[in-house]
Amino acid sequence: MTGQNAFSREQLGLIHGAGRGRVWERGEAVVSEGAPSTDVVLIEAGLVKITTELENGYTSVLAVRGPGELLGELSCLDGMPRSATATALERVRGTVVPGERFRRLLSAHGALALAVLRSVAARLRDSDRLRAEHGAYPAVVRIARVLAEVALRHGEPDPELPGALTVRVNQRELAGAAGTSRESLVRAFATLEAEALIVRRRGHTLVTDVERLGGWNGA
Template structure:
């Protein structure tokens, strides 16, 4: 995952002033796939996962989003039903802006419109890169790359373990984000744990040496 486009403080303030504060508990669906787009959400704290269900019942994890990122802006702009489901992975707080007000805000503020366009462009580039990587790297490397990037982007410091970062994403979600099976992820985790790069915990993974994991990826 490439680093998401970072909105400026002024841009975030514009969005927050146009909406209302809302919170969601872990497991709550913020946006169901296939429903009409009526609002956008700016995440203030917590993580959500973006998933899509296939006809055979398999659910793919398309992305993980966190603080400072927008949700639902594409459907809000083109008027089509939501293409994915957004679910809270932990307690989440955010700002909800109605679709009509969001569109008026973009029409009135060209600078914010450009910022949203840059954010969307960054996500499209990221999606293209991930598709290319799924064909270029074996499952174990894809798992390690996703874990490393999530740790750097969303990881939390761990008490008593200087430099370590906790990733609060379960193994099924990591496997989906890496485009691999749970079995392949377990094998990759065993290799990483043997090399002293991670420690597994219930509901989270501790990346004990982020720099070492990055070096491991470089071969």
């Protein structure tokens, strides 16, 4: 898979070597909101959605995570309960590292600790940007930007169309990540397909021009 990875191969090896392997099937919770922070998970294959439950009963999709990314590292560091749920969108394989062992690993390897800090900072910046965009752009533009980001981080190259990326995240999750309804997403997809930015296929979406999609402003 393509994607932006905050950790070097050596750093990922350190994390992998400190834990034990585990597999989660589609729909299974990898970590659960409100649960005690006992370990950190390194995703090695597959995608998870990050969600939180709001007071009105609405489930908000915060992000999609994939290979090379950590789950639960912030709770592990501050000792607070999990702030969100991570659910497998497909079969996920990962490494589970006990919290105390993870903290010792960071103490012993300064470069790894700095990489974790940078990863957390990048997520906070992404969260701030998304909140700002939700109020500044119409749904179709928000959907385009979320789809472009997921494609860049977790898209799979299409063998038939050079430069195109396959996104295996369903419409409900994309709508939640963009802060809009599924009905609005269906209308937005029709617009984006008419602009030749995406192709809808059974079970996935093909992004034909991720750079143009990410900068598209609806004009």
